[in-house]
Amino acid sequence: MNGPAIVVEHVGRRFGALEAVRDVTLTVERAEIFGLVGPDGAGKTTLMRMLAGVLHPDAGRIVLEGIDVAADPERAKTALGYMPQRFGLYEDLTVDENIYFYGELFEVQRAQYRARMAQLLDAAGLAPFGRRLAGQLSGGMKQKLGLVCALIHTPKVLLLDEPTTGVDPVSRRDFWAILYQLREQGVTIVISTAYMDEAQRCSRLALLHAGEVRECATPTSLKRRLPGALLAIAGSDPRAIRDALAGVPGVLGTLLMGDRVHVRVDDGTLRGPELDARLAERALAHAPIETVEPGIEDVFVALVGESA
Template sequence: MNPSQAIVPTAAPAVISVNELTKRFGDATAVNAMSFEVTRGEIFGLVGPDGCGKTTTMRMLAGVMRPDAGGISVDGVDVLCDPEAVKLHLSYMPQRFGLYEDLTVDENIRFYADLFEIPASARAERSQRLLAASGMEQFRKFRAGQLSGGMKQKLGLTCALVHTPKVLLLDEPTTGVDPLSRRDFWRILYGLREEGVTIVISTAYLDEAERCNRLVLLQDGRARYCDTPQALKRRMPGALVSIMSPSGRAARDAISGCDGVSHVLLVGDGVHAMVDDADRRIPELREALAAAAVPYTEAEVVEPSIEDLFVALLDDGARS
């Protein structure tokens, strides 16, 4: 597939429109002619490895970094023409959110409410509701520096939401956060989506990509593929064969050179192999494993994960 043809337009009106967005730093192009649209009330993911352009894109969407080319519209506001006006429509939570560790939870929330000139009466109601949703009511008097990493992220999200934005930009908010806090964080995001908040979240965790309504796979600053997780999985070339083995590396080495095998990915309990024809290749894979004396318990076709998809599609896109 030609990457320039990979963006699938949405039928619903776009709250965020990104058109041929480009940003360079010297000779390096961090974001290269990126285009996508985000509709109201959806969770939209920017997914890719470190250095693929996620943070640079987020900063341009928030109006804190100016692109070299292209256009951005957020909730009807032209971000390039009026970057200050767009800040009234959105909230941006960068990787290192600016919490004041010497202030308490309540004091941090009050500080951000004052920045947006939220009346005291409205601030109290919003703080109570947001802290209840995040399970942090009992920590209101704790200093931010005393909180765990996951709790700091939930406090950062509360501060980002205190002025009730229509659009929420989250730049890798769960990096380094424990699994339980990640689950709680996503529960909060689902609740916000039900309230009509449009959420753009960047992540390198491919399992989180499964939780997005739609996502765009980024590679080298380009938007390679954009669609729902299920629709993207249907683009998977060939079939995915799961081989359960206690010797994953040995299994990978044994089948990597087999005919019809394009990718072999190590997983926790063995390997995933992308093949052109499962009915034809599975017997050949079994023979290769037996010849190499690699133990395994099963070899069967399975549904690909986003990680499998990412490896296969982006590698294919890099060759195109």
């Protein structure tokens, strides 16, 4: 089939007075990893649930692999794998039994199921743990088991709603290695994430805020759109440094980044010495001011106009 894997046209969804998703239009190309990024309440989970056919949009339509999701959700489900934030693993069943359950749920043929399970368990590093109860797995292993269950019926599209939240860094790395393998196999992946380092691994990103898509582009393109220059200032009291520089002429925005403050300015060469002098006046010790490349978090804060 030609054309995008997913087409979203003017989709909206309300919960009473709350407009959770507002007039969202986007496309997801085949075999790309498409990221949804935004703070809590931005509409990521609501949009993901509509893509999966779990929720019906109040307005607009979603077409996934040529199937109108709202008009034919059962048919759409055969083409997609969906892993919500709290995936429905059965902790009193073993790894193998959980996978078997989902295979039966999607009516995967027995011979096909066995070969597919062996392949997925090996890719996820779970082959030695087939007889272990799911409740005895670590957080990262549970997420990988959830991914295997979502993939057992060989979907063309994979929807992942913040799958690595609370997972240790090594397991997150392993999880993304699996996603890259899936992309190479032609699987289209839509993932929402709260981790900015993960967002930078996506082919394209949609930045959501208050239910709207504010920007949609590649991570590199989004970084290039950031106006001004970005300066990094490290110090023992980064909050005091941020507060001292907020509202200073030429400062377009500030963002706390651990023990550093990212300061977006209109002219890095001009403003660097001025900011240095202001901090000296306030007796705020700091390391030399550096010009740095922006990250996705810097871009997001700047584009939605929020103060960090």
